[in-house]
Each structure stands twice: as C-alpha cells, then as structure tokens.
Amino acid sequence: MNPEPPRTTAHPDQPGAPAVAGPAEARRWRALAVCLVAGFMTLLDVSIVNVALPTVRVGLHMSESGLQWVLSGYALAFGLVLVPSGRLGDARSRRAVFLTGLALFTVASALAGAAQNQEWLVLARLFQGAAGGVLVPQVSGFIQTLFQGAERGRAFGALGATIGLSTAVGPLLGGLLIHLFGPQDGWRWVFLVNLPIGVVAFPIARRLLPPPRPAAERAGHRDFDPVGVLLLGAGTVALLLPFVQSQQWHSPARWLLLPVAAALFAAFVGWEVHYGRRREPLVSMALFAVRPYAAGVLLSLVYFAGFTAIFFIFTLYLQAGLHYSALAAGLAITPFAVGSGVAAMVGGRLVSRLGRRLVVVGLLLVLAGLLASALAVQLWSGPRVGWTTVLPLLVAGVGSGLVIAPNQTLTLQQVPVARAGSAGGVLQTAQRVGSAVGIAVVGSVFFAHAQGRHPDWATAFQLGVWVAAGLVLVALLVAVEDTVSGRLPRGRDSRGNRS
Numbered sequence: 001m002n003p004e005p006p007r008t009t010a011h012p013d014q015p016g017a018p019a020v021a022g023p024a025e026a027r028r029w030r031a032l033a034v035c036l037v038a039g040f041m042t043l044l045d046v047s048i049v050n051v052a053l054p055t056v057r058v059g060l061h062m063s064e065s066g067l068q069w070v071l072s073g074y075a076l077a078f079g080l081v082l083v084p085s086g087r088l089g090d091a092r093s094r095r096a097v098f099l100t101g102l103a104l105f106t107v108a109s110a111l112a113g114a115a116q117n118q119e120w121l122v123l124a125r126l127f128q129g130a131a132g133g134v135l136v137p138q139v140s141g142f143i144q145t146l147f148q149g150a151e152r153g154r155a156f157g158a159l160g161a162t163i164g165l166s167t168a169v170g171p172l173l174g175g176l177l178i179h180l181f182g183p184q185d186g187w188r189w190v191f192l193v194n195l196p197i198g199v200v201a202f203p204i205a206r207r208l209l210p211p212p213r214p215a216a217e218r219a220g221h222r223d224f225d226p227v228g229v230l231l232l233g234a235g236t237v238a239l240l241l242p243f244v245q246s247q248q249w250h251s252p253a254r255w256l257l258l259p260v261a262a263a264l265f266a267a268f269v270g271w272e273v274h275y276g277r278r279r280e281p282l283v284s285m286a287l288f289a290v291r292p293y294a295a296g297v298l299l300s301l302v303y304f305a306g307f308t309a310i311f312f313i314f315t316l317y318l319q320a321g322l323h324y325s326a327l328a329a330g331l332a333i334t335p336f337a338v339g340s341g342v343a344a345m346v347g348g349r350l351v352s353r354l355g356r357r358l359v360v361v362g363l364l365l366v367l368a369g370l371l372a373s374a375l376a377v378q379l380w381s382g383p384r385v386g387w388t389t390v391l392p393l394l395v396a397g398v399g400s401g402l403v404i405a406p407n408q409t410l411t412l413q414q415v416p417v418a419r420a421g422s423a424g425g426v427l428q429t430a431q432r433v434g435s436a437v438g439i440a441v442v443g444s445v446f447f448a449h450a451q452g453r454h455p456d457w458a459t460a461f462q463l464g465v466w467v468a469a470g471l472v473l474v475a476l477l478v479a480v481e482d483t484v485s486g487r488l489p490r491g492r493d494s495r496g497n498r499s
Contacts, residue, residue, distance in 0.1 A: 004121065009296045011061055028032045031191070031205075031210070032146065032158065034209070035143075038135055039162055039166075040400045042105055042132030043167065044166040045128060046074065046166070046170070047171060048172055049070060050312065051171045051329055052190045054319070055178055055326075060115065060121060062121075064183075066118040066121075071434075073122055073143030074126070075125045075126045075131035076126075076240050077126045080135055080237060082132065082133045083232055084425075086138070086422045087224065087225070093211070095206075095210065098138040098139075098209060099205060101138070102198055102202055105132055106130060106194060107127075107131075108128035109194035110196060113188045118390065129418065136428055139424075140159065140427070141421060143412075146210070148197055153352045153406075153409045156412070157406075160404040160406070160407075163431075165341045169334075172334055175328070176327055224282075228268060229282055231268040232265075235261050236429065239257070242255055242258065244436050272284070283422050283423075286417065287426070291482065292356075293414065296410055299479055300434065301430040301431070302434060302472075302474045303403060303471070303474040304430070306472040307366070307438075308432075309441070309468050310396075312442070313443065313460070314333065314444070321458070329370075329388070332389065335390045335394040338394065339399075339400070340400045342401065344405040345401075347402040348409065348473070351409045356479055358402055359479045360407045360476065362477055365395055365399025366399035366472050367473060368396075368398055369395035370472065377458050378458070403475075411427055411429065442467045445463050
C-alpha cells in the first residue's frame with residue numbers, strides 16, 4: 001500500500017501555491033488563534049463597559065454626557081479608522097499594522113484603567129477605540145491570506161464565534177470583574193484585564209504572523225488615497241454622531257448631519273471611481289458588483305442593528321428595572337453567548353455546503369428566540385425573568401452563530417487577497433454603524449416607556465424587542481433575496497470573472 005501523500009496548503013503570501021503541511025499548517029492555525037484573541041479583546045470592549053457604567057459614574061463622579069462618551073466615543077473612533085487601517089494593511093504590512101494596533105490598544109487600556117477624572121477616561125476610550133479599529137480588519141485580511149476553500153470557512157467560523165461571544169459575554173465578564181474587585185475600583189479592571197492579554201499576545205503574534213509580501217508583488221496596491229480617507233472619515237462621523245449621542249443631544253438639528261453624511265458618501269463614491277481609473281483606491285467600488293459581498297455587507301448592517309441592541313436594553317431592564325447586580329445581569333445573557341459560540345463553529349464548517357441558506361435558517365432562529373423572549377417577559381415579568389428567558393436566548397444565540405460566521409465567509413470569499421483588509425474594514429464598519437443605529441432606534445423606543453415617575457420596564461423591553469425583531473426580519477429578507485438571486489446568472493466580480 002502506497003503511503004498517503006502529504007496534504008498541501010497555500011503559502012500565506014502566494015495563494016494557490018502548494019506547500020507541505022505539517023508544522024507550517026499548525027503555524028497557520030496558531031497565527032489565527034493569536035489574531036482571534038487580540039480581536040476578541042478589542043470587540044469585547046464594545047459591550048463590557050455597559051454593566052460597569054454605574055460604578056464608573058460613582059468612582060469618577062461622571063456626568064451623563066461623560067458616560068455617553070465613554071460608550072459612544074469608543075464606537076465612533078473604532079468605526080472611523082476601520083477602512084483606512086484595513087487599506088494600510090493591504091498596501092504595506094498586515095503584520096506591522098496588527099502589531100501596532102495591539103500595542104496601542106494595550107497602552108490605551110492601561111490609561112483607561114488609571115483614569116483619574118472624566119476627561120481622562122473619555123480621551124483614553126477614544127484612543128482605545130482607534131487602536132481597536134487599527135487591529136480588527138487585519139484579522140479578516142490574515143484569514144483571506146492564510147486559508148482557502150473549506151478551511152477558510154472554518155477560520156471565518158472561528159472569527160464569527162469570536163464576534164458573537166465578545167458581544168454577548170461582555171456583560172458577564174464585566175459583572176464578574178466588578179463582583180471580584182468591588183464596586184469602587186472594579187470598573188478599572190474592566191480595562192486593566194486587557195494588559196496581560198496584550199503583553200502575552202504581542203511577542204507571539206510577532207513570531208507567528210506571516211511577513212508582508214515582497215514589494216514587487218504589492219505594486220499597484222501601495223497608494224493610500226488620502227482624499228478617500230478624509231471623505232470616508234468625515235462621512236462616517238456625520239452618520240454616527242447623531243445616533244451615538246442620541247441620549248444626550250436632543251436637538252432635532254442633529255439629524256441635519258444625515259444629509260451631510262449622504263453628500264460626503266456620494267462624494268466618496270465618485271472620488272473612488274475616479275481615483276480607481278488610475279490607481280488603487282481606498283475601497284474599490286468593483287467589490288460591490290460582487291453579489292455575495294454587497295448582500296453580505298447590507299445584511300451585516302441591518303442584522304447588527306437588531307442583534308446588538310438586545311443586549312443594551314436587556315441589561316438596562318435587568319439592572320435598572322429589576323435591580324439585578326452586574327454579575328446577575330451578565331449571567332442572564334450567558335445562554336445567548338453559549339449558543340452563539342457553539343453554533344458559529346458549526347456554521348463555519350457547514351457554510352461551504354449550504355451557503356446563504358444557512359444564514360436564512362439562523363435568522364429564523366434569531367427571530368423565534370427574540371419573539372419568545374418578549375412573550376416570556378409578557379407572561380413572567382417578575383424578578384425570575386432571567387430564568388424564563390434562558391431557552392429563548394439560547395435559541396436566538398444558536399441562530400446568531402449561524403448568521404455571523406457564515407455571512408463573514410460568504411461576504412469575503414470572492415474578494416481578492418490584495419483587497420482583503422479594506423473589504424473586511426468595510427464589513428466591520430457596516431457592523432459598527434448598524435450597532436450604533438440599532439442601539440439609538442431601539443433604545444429610543446425603550447426609554448420612551450422606561451422613564452418618568454412610574455416606568456413600565458417590562459413593556460419597554462417588549463417593545464424594544466419588537467423593533468429589534470423587525471430589523472432582523474429585514475436582514476432575513478436580504479438573505480432570502482440573495483439565496484434566490486444566487487441561482488440566477490449574474491454580472492462580473494471585482495476580478496472580472498462572472499460571479
């Protein structure tokens with residue numbers, strides 16, 4: 001019997017070129033692991049702060065506006081730099097950009113944990129958000145570079161699990177840290193917990209992550225497009241600011257920024273088309289001619305608007321309405337985190353066979369879980385509501401795991417490796433914009449019934465869930481349309497091939 005031939009994989013810098021598996025293959029998965037640990041750390045800080053806000057307010061005597069900026073400042077800075085940093089990784093060195101983002105994020109976390117006043121913490125959070133935005137798009141870029149075929153689906157499954165877990169487990173981890181270190185200084189460990197992770201991850205990442213491709217292979221992709229960066233950055237700020245400041249900026253004048261944002265994005269698209277005729281733009285508009293990419297970005301935008309808002313209003317309902325501790329509120333959300341993490345790994349393995357149909361199934365489960373959660377609160381709205389929502393949140397979590405990871409894979413599978421960073425940055429920006437818009441829209445419905453002398457917390461939560469479910473339904477319609485359209489002949493992708 002002849003011995004089995006060695007498995008081959010693509011070289012990280014030359015996709016498709018054979019290379020003997022073994023230690024090199026194990027190295028790729030270890031490189032992915034360190035990327036996911038760092039990515040988890042940055043995405044965790046989007047949600048972990050929610051349960052710490054009451055203790056932050058007491059510890060630093062913060063105003064309502066200051067607290068809002070602790071939350072929204074991170075999201076704003078994070079979303080602002082995603083696409084430019086993704087493009088920078090494509091054009092120069094993903095490893096160098098990743099390591100820079102990791103080092104800056106670790107330093108920013110130390111500064112946030114050491115904050116002595118409101119202004120210090122707000123600035124540290126802006127710094128932290130920007131550093132996270134530098135790091136995160138490199139992760140999807142490395143997956144595109146290191147993996148192909150079914151393995152890429154598994155790798156994106158791991159990334160999807162990381163995104164889902166980081167969002168869902170944040171309140172639990174934040175509550176646990178405050179419980180362990182006390183209400184006075186426990187909030188500091190919400191930030192300081194990142195220090196040992198960053199210090200350990202940096203040398204490992206430096207050793208495992210692949211070096212940049214030779215300059216000759218990156219010819220034509222080294223331009224950075226500063227005008228595109230400015231237009232996209234200004235448009236992102238104009239779009240996000242009215243939503244992330246919705247609870248503090250009550251003037252209707254804030255909505256005037258939305259047409260400004262639309263004009264800036266229109267100018268950005270026009271400039272990118274013009275610039276792309278001569279050089280490599282910040283974001284190639286040809287990417288949006290690829291049906292799976294365009295559909296996946298839109299689906300992420302709408303789904304994250306509904307998905308992220310649930311944790312925001314559920315945590316407020318439990319802590320402010322039912323007087324749960326930070327730890328108890330975090331534990332109540334754990335079923336979603338468990339379901340999401342397990343299903344994301346399974347979804348990463350199934351997506352190559354089932355395609356967008358898997359996302360449709362996931363969205364149906366999310367809808368069922370959300371509506372069952374609203375029904376559970378309607379029937380049992382007392383202190384034990386955390387127990388009555390265990391099964392509905394588990395179902396919604398399983399569905400979410402079948403949405404995020406497979407959608408990542410399907411969205412980016414036809415993107416050229418040379419544009420993986422900027423394409424991943426656009427996808428992440430859609431997720432962050434969706435989260436900000438969803439929290440503002442769902443939160444406004446929630447607060448309309450959760451304020452005043454006699455707030456109706458249960459009704460506020462149920463109405464918020466209905467709005468979030470409506471957003472998930474829109475995402476479902478996008479997925480169904482893409483599933484149906486995918487069976488029909490389409491145009492050409494960003495490389496000139498038929499999709």
